[in-house]
Amino acid sequence: MRTLLVGDTxxxxRVILPIVQEKAQQLNCQQLILMGDYVDEWHQEQNSQLYRQELSFLLNWKQTMMAAGFAVTTLLGNHDGSYLTRTPRLYSLQKHTDFEFVRSQLLQLGLQVAVKSAGFLISHAGLCWGNDLDERYFQVLTEEDLLLVKALEDRVGTARGGRYWNGSPLWADYxxxxxxxxxxxYLQQxxxxxxxxxxxxxxxxxxSLIAIDTFSINGNHLNNLFGxxxxxxxxxxxxxxxxxxxxTSPQVQTYLRHEIFQH
Ligand SMILES: [Mn+2]
Incomplete structure (x- = not known):
């Protein structure tokens, strides 16, 4: 089984997933795993239109890839979790009606906390000391699982300003x-x-703890890439x-200029 894993988008x-699609085909992959955090980006808290376009693209993309025979797993990230549990943070979309729309789209996408592949435990942030697995982590989340998501979303590690020294699989600092x-x-993650x-x-x-969040941008000026x-x-x-x-993709530059991202 050849599996391609994709960091937080x-x-x-709209710019990352076409790159993933091309690589997946070139490399003859059968499985794709997206690591979560599909929403929220520096300074985009008012940019409802961008959230709608990005989620629509993501949902279509997942359906298209699955129809083409790829197994696609979309993991839950801490940013996605705050929509599911209706607890906006400073970096969430601020308009309430649009917040609910994002929430419904994320539920429709089908999110799960963890997946295992080839001996690796794969989750948004990792399972560190003192955290145990729950069988529900491996199932697609529904409205019935929101207490579970709430518990994970609240468990912020001290490294990210929270109250726990060991964050949850949504929050552990690498x-x-x-x-x-x-x-x-779980030494292979x-x-x-x-x-x-x-x-x-x-x-x-x-x-073997592998960190793959490589699609981040520099939040200070939105003018250059970090990963x-x-x-x-x-x-x-x-x-x-x-x-x-x-x-070096010209499409990425359109996000960094005023064309797509608000500054
Ligand atoms: Mn995250």
Whole structure:
């Protein structure tokens, strides 16, 4: 089984997912896993139209890819979780009617907390010491699961300003929580959530905790990119970094200029 994993997309689905599609076809992948956080981006809290366009594209894309024979898993991120539980944060879309629309689209997309593939536990932020798995993590969430989502969304680690030293699988900080205190039962994990300039995979360590959130932008000025846009391929269980042209793509520049993002 060849699986391609995609870091947090944060309202850039229309530019990231076509790149993913091309790579998935070139690499003859059968499975695609999106790491969550499809919504919210620096300074876009009032940009309702962008949320609508991005979610519409994402839903269509998932359907199209599944119709073409790809298994597509869309994981739940902390940003998505605050819509499901109706607890807006400062970075959420601020208009209430549009907030509800985003929520319904995310439920329709079909989100789950975790998935296992080739010996790796894969979730938005990772399962660190003191957190256990729940069988519901592996099922697509419905309205009935919102208490579970609420518990995970509230459990913010101290590294991100929360009250718990070990964040939940939606919130664990890669460096200060997951790597500092890995869960001994799950030493092979792949996570998004913590922005990295390029994929972090260090063979030779006793654990294998791979960070792949490479599609982030510099929030101060919205004028440049932070991550290099690389993807992770799992080929027969072996992780391999797949570079993309994201960092030099002219389409990305249209987001950074006033054409798509509000400043
Ligand atoms: Mn996140």
């Amino acid at each position: 944060h309202l850039k689905n 460096w200060q929580e997951l790597r500092d205190a890995p869960n001994p039962k 792949i996570v998004g959530h913590t922005t990295v300039t390029s994929i972090i995979n260090e063979p030779g360590r006793p654990d 290099d846009g690389s993807l992770l391929l799992l080929d027969q269980g072996v992780p391999k970094v797949i570079p993309t042209n994201w960092a």
